[in-house]
Amino acid sequence: MTNEINTGFLQIHPSDNVLVALEDLKPGTAIHFNGATFPLVTDVAAKHKFTISTLQPDDKIVMYGVLVGRTCTEIPAGSVLTIDNVRHDAEEFKLGERKTSWTQPDVSSLRQKTFMGYHRHDGSVGTANYWLVIPLVFCENRNVNVLKDALSDKLGYAKPADYEYETNTLIDMYQAGKTAEEILSADLHILPGQQPAKRLFQNIDGIKFLTHDMGCGGTRMDSDALCGLLAGYITHPNVAGATILSLGCQHAQASILMEEIKRRDSNFQKPLIVLEQQAAGTEKSMLQEALKRTFTGLMEANKTERKPAPLSKLCIGLECGGSDGFSGISANPTLGFLSDLLVSLGGSVILAEFPELCGVEQEISDRCIEEPVALRFIELMRSYNALAEAGGSGFYANPSPGNIRDGLITDAIKSAGAAKKGGSSPVTDVLDYPEKVVRPGLNLLCTPGSDVESTTAEVAAGANIVLFTTGLGTPTGNPVAPVIKISTNSALYHKMPDIIDFDCGTIIEGKESIPEAAMRLLGYVLEVAGGNEQPKAVQLGQDDFIPWKRGVSL
Structure with missing residues (x-):
């Protein structure tokens, strides 16, 4: 960057032909730049760009040393760039020479630093420790939410309801006959929410329920990509284990998910529970099995500590x-x-x-x-x-x-x-x-x-x-x-x-x-x-x- 940052404007790269306003600038403000002085002819709000010299239609706009647009009209020196006088443009690109030399920063003071993380068998280290509950298809979202209702509060992971006090106050005002104007002008004091229940599993940061609207009905490319994405979460270093709910007939099959998991971790060893509703029969029997196996999986995952x-x-x-x-x-x-x-x-x-x-x-x-x-x-x-x-x-x-x-x-x-x-x-x-x-x-x-x-x-x-x-x-x-x-x-x-x-x-x-x-x-x-x-x-x-x-x- 070529100018001091506290001068009111900045040229980011020496070849740039526009400047960035660091504060709101008014018309008539004298801009002293590179030995020349010119007045602003328009308002230039902080964060916006203005011209150094008069630009003709179809002239290049250069920022960060690269082409970032072209002018649509003549733009006098000291004028702000807008969507009306500039259009998008960028340089063409092709395979070029390798330019991989770079100046590494001095990290000698950081080489011995560590953080306390969760070490996994594949050599990765997590910054947190979560259990996942995931549907393979949107048809299972309701069952995932049933498990959420059953587990989150009792295990100490439920977040206190936000603004419950304020809602109760609004109900009281309505029942007391207050008008809409009185309610809109009321001062709703925000009070601290109730404290969540104490966590049963101290080494598990939470149970996360990842609902989505995919898995079937779309393209096979999207359902396969979904399995890859979910495999990325299951094998993630911040994840201790997972419970997977499948309907059974969807495009995103459990077998595809398992292939994607093996692709990312050929020696996968985390607890993984996969349940299929159409094979289990009743919803109740599947959910009861999910609760029992998830709970025992949490017991095992809780043994991992930060190191x-x-x-x-x-x-x-x-x-x-x-x-x-x-x-x-x-x-x-x-x-x-x-x-x-x-x-x-x-x-x-x-x-x-x-x-x-x-x-x-x-x-x-x-x-x-x-x-x-x-x-x-x-x-x-x-x-x-x-x-x-x-x-x-x-x-x-x-x-x-x-x-x-x-x-x-x-x-x-x-x-x-x-x-x-x-x-x-x-x-x-x-x-x-x-x-x-x-x-x-x-x-x-x-x-x-x-x-x-x-x-x-x-x-x-x-x-x-x-x-x-x-x-x-x-x-x-x-x-x-x-x-x-x-x-x-x-x-x-x-x-x-x-x-x-x-x-x-x-x-x-x-x-x-x-x-x-x-x-x-x-x-x-x-x-x-x-x-x-x-x-x-x-x-x-x-x-x-x-x-x-x-x-x-x-």
């Missing part, structure tokens, strides 16, 4: 959602530096959301350690975009209204900032959904940009912690992997303290550097990994789980 593990056993999922114009200059580069630290220590990181890598394909494919890895990335990017275009869309349609409102007006602008989460290390592997990480280092995973679908897939691929950056505020969590929420700006951190865990707005304010923020974040990550801290998503019980129906989501 020290090196940082190389961390597998970090990198995610962003509700992104803003600061994402690519504060929170995402912080994750990038942390990623480089972890890779240097022998750990793994997962960069997903392929629609948000549009425009940086050449740089990323050149970083792949081998040509076959680069070719797989190129093919997945092209086939995914073609599938989206066949459905009437394309990567260009990825930015959401919230992204656009906060400065990410083209997909390439969004992508150039999103890619910063991956740091600068070589790409060791490229995975298609729902494959699992097998190589340490930086892994690319083909997923949509949709927050929950992507996070769901990253955890199935082996992420035992997810780092999730947001500029607008996103409550996404995951059933088995802690999701740490990181704000791109301090205003959001203070506005939504119930969902944000860590503030990177300090970088925008010039209070700390990206490496300093990354080291501070790593300290928090290790506390979460060792069970000493609970991220807000875990505290709120934010157990989002959505399998990807291929081709539907961007």
Whole structure:
């Protein structure tokens, strides 16, 4: 970055022909840049971009050193970029030379650090210890919820009802004859909820019930992918064992699930209970069997305790959602530096959301350690975009209204900032959904940009912690992997303290550097990994789980 961050604006890369406003700037504001001075001719809200010189129609817009769009009209110097004067564009890409040299950060002070985790027979280490109850088909969702009602409260895993006191107050006001106006103006005091029952199994963090709407009635490709996804969760280091409910006649057969489990762990040894309703007969007999066998499985899983593990056993999922114009200059580069630290220590990181890598394909494919890895990335990017275009869309349609409102007006602008989460290390592997990480280092995973679908897939691929950056505020969590929420700006951190865990707005304010923020974040990550801290998503019980129906989501 070429300017001090506290000057009111920033040029991200020396070749960029636009600047980023770090605060709200008014028309007439004098911009002093590279020895020249020019006035702003429009309002430029914080996070948005403005021109350095007058641009003609179809001129390139360059940010982060790459093409991110083209002008639709003439844009005078000092003008804000909008969806009306800029359209999406990105450079073509092809197989290039390997560019895998990089400067590793100094990790000498971290090599002896450990976290307290759950060691599994396959050598992986969990940051938590959960039991899963999963339906192979949506027909079994009701039975899964029956088991949830039967087990959660009695075993001490039920979350107290939120806002029950407030609802009772509203009922009392209604019964007392209060008007709608009086109810709307009432001050509903939020009182602490009742304390949950004490956990019976102290070494088990919870029982997670993963309902979904798939398994039959869709394509065989989707049902097979579902089995792979569920196998990823069952073999996940944060999972102690699982109870699987099958109807019997669906596309997603138990035999396919078992094949996918063996593919990920050829010596699978976790407790696994598979029950089929059409074979069992009555629903009652199946559920009683499920209760007995799940309970005894929990007894066995409770014997596992946390033990020290090196940082190389961390597998970090990198995610962003509700992104803003600061994402690519504060929170995402912080994750990038942390990623480089972890890779240097022998750990793994997962960069997903392929629609948000549009425009940086050449740089990323050149970083792949081998040509076959680069070719797989190129093919997945092209086939995914073609599938989206066949459905009437394309990567260009990825930015959401919230992204656009906060400065990410083209997909390439969004992508150039999103890619910063991956740091600068070589790409060791490229995975298609729902494959699992097998190589340490930086892994690319083909997923949509949709927050929950992507996070769901990253955890199935082996992420035992997810780092999730947001500029607008996103409550996404995951059933088995802690999701740490990181704000791109301090205003959001203070506005939504119930969902944000860590503030990177300090970088925008010039209070700390990206490496300093990354080291501070790593300290928090290790506390979460060792069970000493609970991220807000875990505290709120934010157990989002959505399998990807291929081709539907961007």
